[in-house]
Amino acid sequence: MTKILLVNTNTEKLPYPVPPLGLCLLASWLDERYEVSIYDGMFGDTAGLVEHVLQFAPDYIGFSIRNIDSTMSDNPVYYVDDLIAQFIRPVREISAAKIILGGSGFSIYAGELMEITGADYGIIGEAEASLPGLIDALERGEEVRSGRNLLVKAGTDGKKVLHITERMMIKERFSEIDRRIDFSPYKQRGAYAIQTKRGCSHGCIYCTYPVIEGRTFRTRNPAAIAEEIEQACERLGDVMFEFVDSTFNDPAGHAEAICREIIRRKLKVRLRTMGINPMNTSEELFHLMMEAGFVQIDATPDSASPAMLASLGKGFTLPEIEKMAALIRKFDLPTMWFFLFGGPGENERTFNETVDFIDRHINPADLVYMASGLRIYPGTPLEKVALKEQVILPGESLLYPPLFYFSKEISRDRLNEMMLDVSSLRHNCIHSAETKPSPEMMQEAQKLRAELNLNEPMFRTLLRLRKKAK
Template sequence: MNVLLLSTNRNTLPMPVMPIGACLVAEAAQRAGHQVRLLDLMFLADPLGAVESAIRDFRPEAVGLSVRNIDNNDMGDPVFYLDELRRIVSTIRGCCEAPIILGGAALGVMPEAMLRLVPATCAVVGDGETVFPELLGRLARGEAIADLPGVALVEDGGFRRTPPDLTRFSPRCPSPDYRRWLDLGAYRRQLATVPIQTKTGCQFRCVYCTYPGIEGSSCNLKDPESVADAVARLAASGLRDIEIVDSVFNAPLDHAMEICAALARGSAAARLQCLELNPRHFNDELLGAMEQAGFRGMGITLESAADPVLAGLNKGFTSREVHRAAEAVRRHRIPCAWIFLFGGPGETEQTVLETLRFAKTQIRPGDIAFFNTGIRVYPGTELETIARRQGVLSRPAAEMLEPTFYLSPQVDARWIRQQLKQALADHMNFIDMGSLSLPFLPSLHRIGAGIGLRPPLWRYTRFIRRGLRLAGMDV
């Protein structure tokens, strides 16, 4: 079959993300014998025109759409991405009658609501590398698809979803030929990193998280030597800035240590980073191994430094481990981004102030603290149950595709904004969601790339903020 794949993500803030999933699926479909074209909409001035031209030139017999996010997870300024998805699907339907197949991380979150919003043949909710080629084969042969593992569809008004086949996990670390599918120059001019995964699934049970529904609740580990080989191949091809995008990199800890050891043996040319570290599995031995492996940046996802909120979010660690993590960071040289999320269950004015006090006193001036307020609520999560029990959520689950947020009823959003505004004014290494949505960020990335800066750009936050202030910009 002629198969057209569309990577629909066009969000370039804070920086564009290379679509690893779409590239892997494209290669899997190609290996299965199909003629595949991948159209990445990220940087296109006229995406709908490009879609129409691709359909008329390529004449696809199936069209797959990779959908990364439903919205921007910003309670203060929510942006709903699926309106654009509907326009893309409408453009496709105006040009051809080929089956439309939805896929990507967003489909694992709310497949029924998305299929009812966007008219499509079906959605892939299992491993795309496995399911998509099999789905194409059935479509080519005119066979039924409703019983294929990892597929969801709306049929005769009813929603049907078959569970994915979790027995077909491969320990090989996938590394697609990005040059074959993407405009790498455009991504590199924006200081984008190359994503890889060392595992899928997540063993934690944070109340807001959708990862268990997308990738499973147990970890499927990639072979460390395979990870090192993938990194080495990317670095040898000139793609040296590589980001590990696991849900949590350092759990299980022994696997992370094995990954670091394999990387240290074979990929010194790579510049690595990972923004998903957990303080529960965090120590000097890990940081030393990461330094040897070539990490140039890391992030610790705390959400809070106050025990009532950590317990309310079911984070699996305490403030004692948070402080121990800060002590360990200070003993090492890897730049660190600390990630906080205000407003979770148990949040009060006292816990907000406790978290801010931690950020002000424990975070190195050369590191950054990122703050967001309000938590996106998805159906089926424990946070939905909590919000309904507290009476702060009344919207039916079927309508929660539109951005829906939780904020602890014990704290006021305006008060949090005031506290954050003062903290950002006093600390040049603090940023918030507003900082990540500044329209001139792409220009900053291009300037940074032009003068030889390398990711992560957040290492230079305090200098950038001071410079913008001197230019009269209050950011």
């Protein structure tokens, strides 16, 4: 039987290790017809991979490329050199298997990554239909050619055009992550990833999600989502589930339906999500989320200045963020807020508008994370702005070095100074350049949690300590 090895090249353990959900989903589609194995580079190394390749002897090796860089202007980490050196090159040296690339990071920079890695094929975007389609075609001996969403190594293009480019709906096949990889280290520190939809129809000017997932929401069936959670719970016991959608509560009504299904099944689960969109919040949504088992959310309005919300293309308004903040406080749902300064038009006034919102509306027990500089991604409206303002030049690589957009209306130094002022005066505001908590602080936090019998998210305990220290 033809053998396929899928390799997770993501080794980033901050803020916590994230399981390779996409690879597990792909495996569930491939293993009907092929023998499939996953090598998880998060907790494995080059030697382990080489040994695995020699033993398994795959015909095709799919490398998943998730992270390109940290996207933080004051703490840039570039992952691509290491993932080539640790995973792709050593495998090339010992195996003649065809190499296929994919993943969210790959999808943003597909052309350049094909060249740098020398891979045979690359698939942009979701691959449940296209990866089996490509392998089927290659197994039939067809020589395929590059097309939309499929890249073939330069100079090896064949004649066959594969019609595998359409973006499919997610069919109901569960990832069963813990059956495909060793989930125990993720259970300890991370979460079980669940996707409830694909696509994003919002127009945030810097964002890659529509590029990666498409521009329309394609939702999964709420009952199937609850079923997936229930089954994982039965296998794993107490585990945190995390929704990995662009925004959880879009399109309107979907999040409510998922919560209702979880409540109906009486699942005793801990849930968290990133990306709550202020536009579709309501008392009812929060009520359902609390009842379903949400213990933490991320709120990512980026700004609370009306001018900046418009300039960033956020699609929601300040009153909508204020309403969301009021609901978060009312339900005391632990929240990490994220603000991103320096977009087109940012100045001292718009900065202060956001700070004013933080002071008036955010629960001081919640964390406010402040970053500056917008990573310029290809295919986004921000790329056009940056070209027009000559921040980047036509044809310039946006892969490396990571390039960031900063407003022309305030200097980078001044912005940084203002952010430092805000964080030094408020125990809950963290500047993105700040390093992670020291081991001593973590120890102290653990002690406090034991003493006070706290089961709140760790960030809240750390904020208690910061408050005491201020």
